[in-house]
Amino acid sequence: MEYMEFLERKRTHVPHSGFDPGDDVSDALFPFQRDIVRWAVMGGRRAIFAAFGLGKSVMQLEIMRLVQAHEGGRALIVCPLGVRQEFKRDAGLLGTEVEFVRRTEELGGDGVYLTNYESVRDGRLDPNEFKAVTLDEASVLRSFGSKTYQTFLELFDQVPYRFVATATPSPNRYKELIHYAGFLGIMDTGQALTRFFQRDSTKANNLTLYPHKEQEFWLWLSSWALFLQKPSDLGYSDEGYALPPLDVRWHEIPDDGDSEVPVDRDGQERMFRDSAVSLSDAAKEKRATMAARIAKAKEIVDESPGDSFILWHDLEDERREIKRQMPDAVEVYGSQDLDERERRIVGFSDGEFRLLATKPVLSGSGCNFQRHCHREIFTGVGFKFNDFIQSIHRVYRFLQTEHVRIDIVYGEGEREVVKQLREKWARYDELTRKMEGIIKEHGLSDASIADAMKRSIGCERIEASGDGWLFANNDTVAEAKLIPDDSVDLIVTSIPFSNHYEYTPSYNDFGHTEDDAHFFGQMDYLTPDLLRILKPGRIYACHTKDRVRFGNVTGAGIPTIEPFHAEVIEHGIKHGFDYIGMITVVTDVVRENNQTYRLGWTEMCKDGTKMGVGCPEYILLFHKPQTDRTKGYADVPVAHSKDGYTRARWQVDAHAFWRSSGDRPLTPEEIAGYPVGEIGKVFKEETLRRIYDYESHVKIGESLEGMGTLPATFMAIAPASWQPDVWTDVNRMLTLNTEQSRKRQQMHLCPLQFDIVDRLIERYSNPGELVYDPFGGLGTVPLRAMKMGRRGRGVELNTGYFLDAVKYLEAEERRQSMPTLFDMEGIGE
Known part of the structure; x- marks a missing residue:
């Protein structure tokens, strides 16, 4: 499949899994109700969000009647307490027979049945006994509690025809709308969250629609959910449907x-x-x-x-x-x-x-x-x-x-x-x-809505360059095609974490993918070129991390971890890279818990088996095979002078085990007595100076907590590591996002820390060589390459990020070209 064909197949399609009932829709319904019923049955899985009094009960009855007549078997209407009389009254007007049941044992033959939410919630009625189901006023599920609400919607995943009807899908609770989509089988809940919403890095479940995706989100909703306020919205008369004052x-x-x-x-x-x-x-x-x-x-x-x-x-x-x-x-x-x-x-x-x-x-x-x-x-x-x-x-x-x-x-x-x-x-x-x-604007036309949801495909390439750098606004796959074979000395990048984030309203965006298989399907067009452009024997350093999968989505009941870094390793090997190792970058577990709520102290106290560990980040080291496979050297080695790179430094880099210096270690009470802002630094120095003591570590934390100074928003006393492939000293705040925030410009979703980039460039490249980033973001990699005496190149699809990156690169070029006091010596002599 050609790359453009792959992108074309990303286009959003309005889902259909039903049939056209044609003229079989009852004449007892008003014309606008008949149109809605036909639209719903054709879709097979639809939501009717119609205003109060527009006849959702009669429409649901007719939908169930039509599906049951077409498919046979049983159909079920689930409604709140006190509402079954309304359905029975309306069923009489339509000439439809409905039977109220509370337990599976009460079911008879084929037909339309009615029950309350409590019967399903409490397990008395098995949803798998039905070919079609509709949830009336499904928003009442929230009163059962969020856990019951989520699990309830999963109970019907084997029912072929599914519908939802309520008058008030809450605009203040985006997750409710997304759960309806999950119930109907329109889109996985996790996928919908990452496609449309920006996460709050400080608080889980605080969802904000991306500004550039807001219109698409509402159009996507309209592709499977009908929001109707009055009959005239569909071109019919509002006679009899005027609300009083x-x-x-x-x-x-x-x-x-x-x-x-x-x-x-x-x-x-x-x-x-x-x-x-x-x-x-x-x-x-x-x-x-x-x-x-x-x-x-x-x-x-x-x-x-x-x-x-x-x-x-x-x-x-x-x-x-x-x-x-x-x-x-x-x-x-x-x-x-x-x-x-x-x-x-x-x-x-x-x-x-x-x-x-x-x-x-x-x-x-x-x-x-x-x-x-x-x-x-x-x-x-x-x-x-x-x-x-x-x-x-x-x-x-x-x-x-x-x-x-x-x-x-x-x-x-x-x-x-x-x-x-x-x-x-x-x-x-x-x-x-x-x-x-x-x-x-669109009525009930699926084609019109699908056309309105089309994103852009392609990117008109823009290039900016200067002394020692080049940065392009382009699709990374297209940009890689422009780079000559064996011309890049080092690749340093942070690849998208599958469909975890989207960065642009474009089908070219690697984040606009359905799942991991779809994501790596797009990576299949890029990675072969990364291998091609990299010099033989040189390094492709790929930053990534594992992904949290929440129990309400997977059905596991607890958060589990998707080993995404392992999939990236497998992908790199598949395309010809040698995998030579992994650097672990330790992250702040307290901040992570604030984002995911999966490692909570309270939950740990209830049951320790629920809690895993924090998710570190990884630098995966891929090696392009050297030309001469009988030797281990790159075609152009990264050489070090022994005067600058001593045996002692090599030993620390290759394998470090630091013993205590002999000084008496500070006691927990002494460490706890330092100002809060200094405790983390002091503790880190202590853990590197002496043999680690778990109980002492805990006691220090308990002393801080007793003094009321143990932070709840970040980890103040994280353990430091002696291992050279575990980096615990990366400054998480040292990124270009700090400058973006200062300038009140768009923040990058996943900024790459300067510490990580600098160490990789120093370790795996020579001065003057070319360092490339295929997912350039704000230009961190080429910028740090310039600062370290290398040349930098990158590409970014997001135009806003591209423009900001160019400003940083131009500023660094000006800084390097500015003469110093010593440069001025001798002028005028």
Whole structure:
């Protein structure tokens, strides 16, 4: 396969695994609903994110009916508690038979079945008994906890036809959308994360959309998920689907002045009671104003004796207080018998009683209360926006005929929670407008969306050069073709870590690959040329590291490690390199844990078998076979003068074992007494001066912790290594990203440390020789080559990185050409 054909095959294709039902779609549906049903069945695995009241239940029923009729077997609708009556009512209108079951033993023959999430979650109903499944209001899964949410979505991976329907995919939780994609089989969760999102190197799960991928992300969502706000988005009339006015009123309950003064974790009293930003703080604030808030709610209820109300609350104590102040309120709570809970929800939906007291997490999804209710009171506020917005739309939905009023009561100390809630609401509205624009532009046309998602292929080469350097903006495969055979003295690079990061919106990007096999498939076009251009007997030093694979993605239950460096070794050998060794670069395990949460101290205390070790980085040393294989020397050796490279230095480089100098080692108490900023340096010197003592190492850390000076964000007392192939002294901060940050320019995702590059250049090249980097980034390798008296060359696909690299290289060239005081001696004589 030619390289361009390989790149062309990367183009995004809208997945299809269904069939065209044609005219078999029921005429009982509205025209816009029929279009959606046909689109979903043709895709086979689709998500319907339609606004409240647009008929998701009837569409899901029809989808299940069509698939079951076409494929035979059983179809399943999974829904929240209290919603099955809605499905049965709609099934009657469509003439579709549905049977409610809770256990596998209750299943009969082929047909459409209905169950609750709890039955699947608790293992009573086996998903593998079904040919098709749809998850109604799947967002309620979040209330089961993140672990259950993730594992639940994996239970159906053997079901051929899968669908999701909910009105509120949260714009504040990108991972939820990605998990839906994983459930539907659209894209692996890990692949989606690395394709669209920039990771926060200081905190795991803090996802930020790459600016250059934002439009592509929303288009990709639209290729398998329909975001519909009203029928006119698909070109139909909105008659009967106009929402009534929404009146939202916020009521702040002042602090009574007698409650406890807030104190932070350092013992400092707060001047204002407006800092309830944690769950524990929020719970305290709720209890401090509980009676007053519910009294306000009662006042609102008493003002409108003819209206029905939903009284939303979060705490069990609030429920009890509601019942105390409003005895006629009917309660729904978690420990209640499921049948009784469902009976009360259905009873309120049918108008049997006036006041319903319940939690958003229990009744905020799927229930249709608009027939007999248009008033809601939130007796408090919480952090979970999805629960909040879902609860509002239990009454504010299409087919609601009354003016809807929402009263939100909160304590003075909960202002920050209210602020965050309103900000999330604004982002939710922004997503709604964004997706509305996409559906209006592309409709249900898969071809239109696929065309809009096309990335660029190819790169118009730009070259910049100077005295001792050349840097190109180009595809690295194309650039390597331009370099003559046997012309490069040393290759130093950090290759992309498979599909872990993407650097550009281009199919040429090596990070834009599906998996390791796909990545190495693209490397197959580059590595042969790296072998060709390298001089015989010289070194290709490849920086890489292993990859963490999370248990919720692999199904292993614990984080495992993919030995990516081993795959790189195998790849290099396959293409003709001799593999001669590996240098280990030790990284900060504390910082790594902050990024991945896989080595947590708390989890280790629960079960030590869960915890592996930190992931170091590796420099893999590949050797191009020399011309004369009967001798071990390179065609052009890297020679050292024995005057400068002494026997003693060679012994340290080749194999070092340092004994104690004889001085008394510092005690843990003495080391702990140093200023925090000096402890790491002192400890490192001590570990290299004397034989390592594990218990002493731990005791020093414990002494620091007892003094409150053991950092939680980095490892202050990392052990140093005597081994020359284990580098523990690399300065992680000494990269060009430091300069990029100072200039407020784009940071590189994986900067290469100066220490690593300098040592490789010194060890494996001669002065004046050419050092090449096929993944040039910000130009670190050619820049350090220039500084060390070599020539540098590199190539970078990302235009922004290229332009920044050229500035650094030009600046170094100017620095080297600037005369010094000694250069000026003799001038004018």
